Amino acid sequence: MATEATKNGAMSKDLIVYVCLLVLAAIQFVIAYQSISPTQMFTRMIVVAVIEASLALLFFMHLADNRGLLWFVVIFNVFVLFAMQYSWTDSFRISNGVPWAK
Amino acid sequence: MSTTTPGEITMPMPAPAPSSLMEKPAFSVPAKKMAMWLFIIADTATFAGCLVAYGFLRNATPNWPRPFHSITNLAVMTFILLTSSLTMLNGVRAARAGNKAGALRWTLITAALGIAFALLHIREWMALIDEGMTLLKNPWGTGLFGASFYSITGLHLTHVTGGVIALIVVGLRYKGGRYNADDLEVLGLYWHFVDLVWMFVVPFVYLLNLAH
Numbered sequence: 668m669a670t671e672a673t674k675n676g677a678m679s680k681d682l683i684v685y686v687c688l689l690v691l692a693a694i695q696f697v698i699a700y701q702s703i704s705p706t707q708m709f710t711r712m713i714v715v716a717v718i719e720a721s722l723a724l725l726f727f728m729h730l731a732d733n734r735g736l737l738w739f740v741v742i743f744n745v746f747v748l749f750a751m752q753y754s755w756t757d758s759f760r761i762s763n764g765v766p767w768a769k
Numbered sequence: 770m771s772t773t774t775p776g777e778i779t780m781p782m783p784a785p786a787p788s789s790l791m792e793k794p795a796f797s798v799p800a801k802k803m804a805m806w807l808f809i810i811a812d813t814a815t816f817a818g819c820l821v822a823y824g825f826l827r828n829a830t831p832n833w834p835r836p837f838h839s840i841t842n843l844a845v846m847t848f849i850l851l852t853s854s855l856t857m858l859n860g861v862r863a864a865r866a867g868n869k870a871g872a873l874r875w876t877l878i879t880a881a882l883g884i885a886f887a888l889l890h891i892r893e894w895m896a897l898i899d900e901g902m903t904l905l906k907n908p909w910g911t912g913l914f915g916a917s918f919y920s921i922t923g924l925h926l927t928h929v930t931g932g933v934i935a936l937i938v939v940g941l942r943y944k945g946g947r948y949n950a951d952d953l954e955v956l957g958l959y960w961h962f963v964d965l966v967w968m969f970v971v972p973f974v975y976l977l978n979l980a981h
Contacts, residue, residue: 677862685855692847692971696840699976712972719968727854727961736796740810747814751821758828 684726691719805955809962812928816966819924820973823917827977834909835978836902843975846889847967850929853882854964861957864943864950872953876940879960883933890926894919914978921974928963936960 698711725731730740795803827833837843860875897918904919906912939956942948 674862674866678859681855681858685851688851688854689848692851692968695972695976696844699840699972699979700981702981705977708977709973712976716968716972720965723854723961723965723968727858727964728958733796733798736798736806739796740806743810744813748817751817754821754825755828758825 684722688719691715801955805958819921826913826917830911832910834914835980836909837975837979842893846886849882849886850964850967853879854961857957857960861954864953869944873940873944876936880933880936883929887929925966925970932960932963
């Protein structure tokens, strides 16, 4: 009986997360049609994408149940992702700082 | 009859170590699951590298094309992939409950959704190729667009295709008794990761390139 209740609880939690992901995906599509600058659009979309990814990681991939593994995955990935950002300044230099720039 | 020769020293065999003395798995995660997590971390770096390189090119290229007019196909693909994550969860749950038929059914439904996603993806590619978009050139602007678009979506499509094959193989072998619920759960991690990557590909590769 208790097992059945636990199973139903887990199913309903998965369903709630699934609906949240659908709503967040829909929000991304709405943002795409807003009349805002590309920078604003990018910022809003990345915020929504990170929330979506967090929900999937925590509940679909069950990282919420294992705090140690959660920190391992998050710290490792955040470090790698931050390390990859060194090139952005150079991309701005190419578009703005060279003789043929706009 | 003893096999010991005269004068030979016999050493007593050590008793097996009690489980309390065995090294515990990292983060209390079984080895197979840990291996999948390490693969996922490495693959995250691969996709992140591709997306950062794409962002660099997009930022630094003046006439970046924005060719996408309709989001219908993209919305359907996203819906299918998100739904496939839910069906995968149901499959793993059925496997944990010992329901082999249910686990196989949900796993095959997940694979079918993956196939539907791949077919829609290929249809989209064919339409873009018909419009003249190739790896090196397109009618709208810089040729880098086609190269980056096909590279990123192609890498993701490769993951989906590999996942579909794995779902069918592991699902059938689970039903046949060769694999257990843990194997299905490990595969589920991979499938959710493919879904997770799509959450970043959609906004950056498609939605930021919508024609207004």
